[in-house]
Amino acid sequence: MSEGKVSEGTDRHTELGLKEEDLIEMYRYMLTARFCDERQWALNRMGKAPFVVPVSGHEGAQVGSGWAFERGKDVFCPYYRDLALVLVAGLTPEEVFMGLFGKAADPSSGGRQMPAHWGSRERHIITGSSPIATQVLHGAGIALAKKIKKSDAVVGTWFGEGGTSEGDWHGAMNMAGIHQLPLVFVCENNQYAISVHESKQVAGSVYKRAEGYGMPGVQGDGNDVLESYRLTKEAVDRARAGGGPSLIELRTYRFYSHTSDDDDRTYRSKEEVEEAKKKDPIPAFERYLRSIGVIDDHRIAEIREEIKTIIAEAVKAAEEADFPDPSTAMRNVYADPPQEVT
Numbered sequence: 001m002s003e004g005k006v007s008e009g010t011d012r013h014t015e016l017g018l019k020e021e022d023l024i025e026m027y028r029y030m031l032t033a034r035f036c037d038e039r040q041w042a043l044n045r046m047g048k049a050p051f052v053v054p055v056s057g058h059e060g061a062q063v064g065s066g067w068a069f070e071r072g073k074d075v076f077c078p079y080y081r082d083l084a085l086v087l088v089a090g091l092t093p094e095e096v097f098m099g100l101f102g103k104a105a106d107p108s109s110g111g112r113q114m115p116a117h118w119g120s121r122e123r124h125i126i127t128g129s130s131p132i133a134t135q136v137l138h139g140a141g142i143a144l145a146k147k148i149k150k151s152d153a154v155v156g157t158w159f160g161e162g163g164t165s166e167g168d169w170h171g172a173m174n175m176a177g178i179h180q181l182p183l184v185f186v187c188e189n190n191q192y193a194i195s196v197h198e199s200k201q202v203a204g205s206v207y208k209r210a211e212g213y214g215m216p217g218v219q220g221d222g223n224d225v226l227e228s229y230r231l232t233k234e235a236v237d238r239a240r241a242g243g244g245p246s247l248i249e250l251r252t253y254r255f256y257s258h259t260s261d262d263d264d265r266t267y268r269s270k271e272e273v274e275e276a277k278k279k280d281p282i283p284a285f286e287r288y289l290r291s292i293g294v295i296d297d298h299r300i301a302e303i304r305e306e307i308k309t310i311i312a313e314a315v316k317a318a319e320e321a322d323f324p325d326p327s328t329a330m331r332n333v334y335a336d337p338p339q340e341v342t
């Protein structure tokens, strides 16, 4: 490796119990999310993908927080921006593109839900609804069930700072605090709720609201994947040990518009976006990986190519896949479809 190892004891990841293989895998998830995002944005502009919710900028917060959970045991209640998180939870790029194109093989709903409403029973990913913060209440209900059943599974729920203005969010926080639920609340604070700036959305601080609901609250740099992991891991470990819920606020930024139907030039300057990109979580993690000698330019180029190939194949497979059969349109809508709609 070109840059050599830093001296022993200064590795942040070692202190966190992460191995070099973990770091590479985390890096791959971040890149996969970024490249899926770039691809889905381009497909939208080509008229091939009807609606896209971009993740770019949030990868550090999502991969870091998601990595703290145990796949196969814990439960994920994501929101629409959590592409990197659901990849960590086990969805494949091919499944993501099946959903984007509304194909029958979409694991979330067989092509019936909006894109970015990911779900997978197998991976314990709970599909969301469009009203903001409903997934937070779902998380509280599931966490209550886990507690009643004396399971040691932990539930995670993710949302934006705009979501914390919803009554559902406060109801879930209160329930979690009263019943000391095994629930970790992760706020991805990107400073905007569509066009509404945080200063017009959040009075005080998101993380400080935790105190009012009887749980610890912390704030950290969501552009730092290791910091996001550290804060979330502490909360997950505490919840698993019976120590109740926590709220984590990860500060980050979204690089594209809110969705493919939004034009961010109407409410923020190009300069502001360019400034935020200087804190892009992906190059920041690459700098760390280089500093400890885990990757070099050659390996970065190789990994990037590998992931681009995986995504190109995923897009091709999803484009070629079948749409749902029209005769199944009522499936999952009615348990027992009435005659006139079958």
Ligand SMILES: Cc1ncc(C[n+]2csc(CCOP(=O)(O)OP(=O)(O)O)c2C)c(N)n1
Pocket: 081, 130, 131, 132, 159, 160, 161, 162, 163, 164, 166, 188, 190, 192, 193, 194, 258
């Ligand atoms: C109850 C409800 N109100 C309004 C909307 C419209 N809406 C969709 S996303 C969004 C912004 C949410 O912002 P935030 O929670 O900060 O998440 P971000 O999109 O920034 O990641 C709004 C207002 C909605 N879907 N549901």
Ligand SMILES: [Mg+2]
Pocket: 160, 161, 162, 188, 189, 190, 191, 192, 193, 194
């Ligand atoms: Mg926001």
